[in-house]
Amino acid sequence: MEFAELIDRAMEIRLQYADLEATTYGRPWNLEELALGFVGDVGDLTKLLMAHGGLRSVPDAEQKLAHELADCMWSILVLSQKVGIDLESAFLRTMDDLELHIAALRHS
Numbered sequence: 001m002e003f004a005e006l007i008d009r010a011m012e013i014r015l016q017y018a019d020l021e022a023t024t025y026g027r028p029w030n031l032e033e034l035a036l037g038f039v040g041d042v043g044d045l046t047k048l049l050m051a052h053g054g055l056r057s058v059p060d061a062e063q064k065l066a067h068e069l070a071d072c073m074w075s076i077l078v079l080s081q082k083v084g085i086d087l088e089s090a091f092l093r094t095m096d097d098l099e100l101h102i103a104a105l106r107h108s
Helices: 003-025 031-052 061-082 087-106
Strands: none
Touching: 003 061, 003 087, 031 061, 061 087
């Protein structure tokens, strides 16, 4: 699947959640609430990574870890769209920057 297709799929699901939120809460979540949801997902991810490392006991930890990583990716895709960031381009630029940074550290 292409990156743009991942974004499209993420936004389709976001629209479904927005409809559910409007029905349940009277309005869809705003940007700040989406960000807070992501923070909660990162907390869950951290606990599952601890389980993966043997520091916590979580039934079906590997399956839950895969789900939570995908859930965090979904949140990042949605947040990037909400703030108008071309995440694919930003990711590629950031990887180039990191690569240059690593090379500079190796030569210093």
